[in-house]
Amino acid sequence: MSIFDDLRSQYVNLAQPRLGAEVVYATDDFFADKARLIDPAAPVFIPGKYDDNGKWMDGWESRRKRVPGHDWCVIRLGAAGLVAGFEIDTSHFTGNYPPGAEIEVCRSDERVPGDDAGWIKVTGRLALKGDDRIYVPITHNTPVTHIRLHIFPDGGVARLRVWGRIAKDWSAVDADVALDLLAMEHGGRGIIANDEHYGSPENLTAPGRGVNMGDGWETRRRREPGHDYAVLELGTAGVIEEITVDTAHFKGNYPDRCFIQAAPVATGAPEEIAAASESWPVLLPEVKLAADTVHVFRDEIADLGSVRFVRLNIIPDGGVSRLRMVGRIVR
Template sequence: MQAEAPGAMHVAFADLIDLAAAKVGGKALLANDEFFAPKEAMLEPGRGVFIADKYTERGKWMDGWETRRKRVPGYDWCIVKLGLPGAIHGIDVDTNHFIGNFPEYASLEACEVDGDPSAESLAQDVSRWTELVPRSRLRGGSRNLFAVANERRFTHVRLNIFPDGGVARLRVHGMVLPDWHALKTAGLVDLAAAANGGSVVTCNDQFFGTKDNLIFPGRAANMGEGWETRRKRVPGFDWIVVKLATAGTLRRAEVDTHFFKGNFPDRCSLEGIHLEEPLLDFANATHLKWKELLPQSKLQADHCHVFDKELKDVGPITHVRLNIFPDGGVSRLRLFGEPA
């Protein structure tokens, strides 16, 4: 799929988690050139900013990865370790603000390796790499979206740009594929965690904080790293649906309102369901028979609430719905259980 244009159709893979994002542990390990702008910026949130009068001793400051002008044959490359190993379904090579200095072409390769090999060894071993996106033309100042048809598990990617230039952000969208053998021997598993393969399917509102934040690793660094809805001016409540990494029986839940002090929900509840087939439209699926896991319970500001004895045993479930009353923000949701 070629670069996104104004009014273009929405690309489904872009809703999948970014396996390479810095906030889930992604790291830019090595680049052959980062003369004008560092490789690490490619994995940061947002699409980058442009500051007209900002310069460094090497030239114009740019929010992204930018190499020098190439005067010899060849191309530039950067190796990224995925924060969450998994199957890659699409990438976004975003050249936002790079107009006269974007690469003409790009390609992407990936590999799966055990342990923590050096980036130098990965760069030298060309036999490890599998091409996922062939050399493809880019547009400047645009999100360049490319679908990937491959179900293999990968741990690293290499972005190649031809011949040189700048990339604001690299997004590697896909499905997390954890090591379930190791997880099942570790006792209770956080079945909601993105790192274990959990995913946020949908929510009714994510005005201030995006839905995927709810299941990211670690505690949030600030309020902006949680899920937050707008102020509700009509009767009702807000909700979010999490697809568990695998079917399981819930034993403990943690609802963390870290950093939410004047905007935390007054109460929350949890419901679960076991679905045999995938479902896309939860908002209009009135036929679903959700089972109560946790009745409405009071919440506090900036606090990690732990519920265990309060949880009802409804057997194995595949999805959990967190309801918040009437609105507000939740930093993290942890759902510990026994895989079925």
């Protein structure tokens, strides 16, 4: 497992557009639109593709600076979060990457915070290479809403990922109100799956319905006994009252059946949690699934009290678009 695979098992990318993140400002994006910096897809290179300003590049790229200074951009996160580190990707930028970078963070209600917003520098001057991908861990213990990426002096960066955890203020949530405790925007996350051939379990927690078959968790075709599973963590502990299993867009490859296990606590590495989850009590007994369907379960849910972790078992394999765990928080 690479460090980048490991990041996905520990954190959420706080700078993804489906959470509402946006690149709200750049000093210059003459060659490549600043919005591409947080595109969730892996960066690509298309030989021979040009636009009116020159070679089309998949990322954010400023023009060659002919005056003093440097370029920077500002990313507004979709939700306040505790940042653990940054992934800086210069894929396909070879003669046009910036040799240096720095990153600042702040918490602000402004769309584009000014210099007086209390920006805090969380990295030193970083040395970048062309066509490279690095992870920069940081120590910052308070929630932030904005990231400011400085590049020195100019050039192109393909992607910036902001890895961390959603910092939802659960004290402000009415305990009598039921909500999706597994939702990404509420801090829900995928921990591990036995197979991620066609999609990550993180997608199960994403906002809205899946946009296509690639926007879900799908395993390869199983050719051996057993079944596939994914383990996820709720944003906070709660009593589950309604479960939705959505197989949107999965028609010839949906699971035949599923069941869900749950537990109030889980500790250890993702692999250790997965092993322990095999013996968790059943929250939702085995139920039949159908193609491209929103399945809602209420009466079938067992009374397990407060839970924080769930294991979705699909029989025998296939794809699920979204998993919703609606319940009330326990203080």
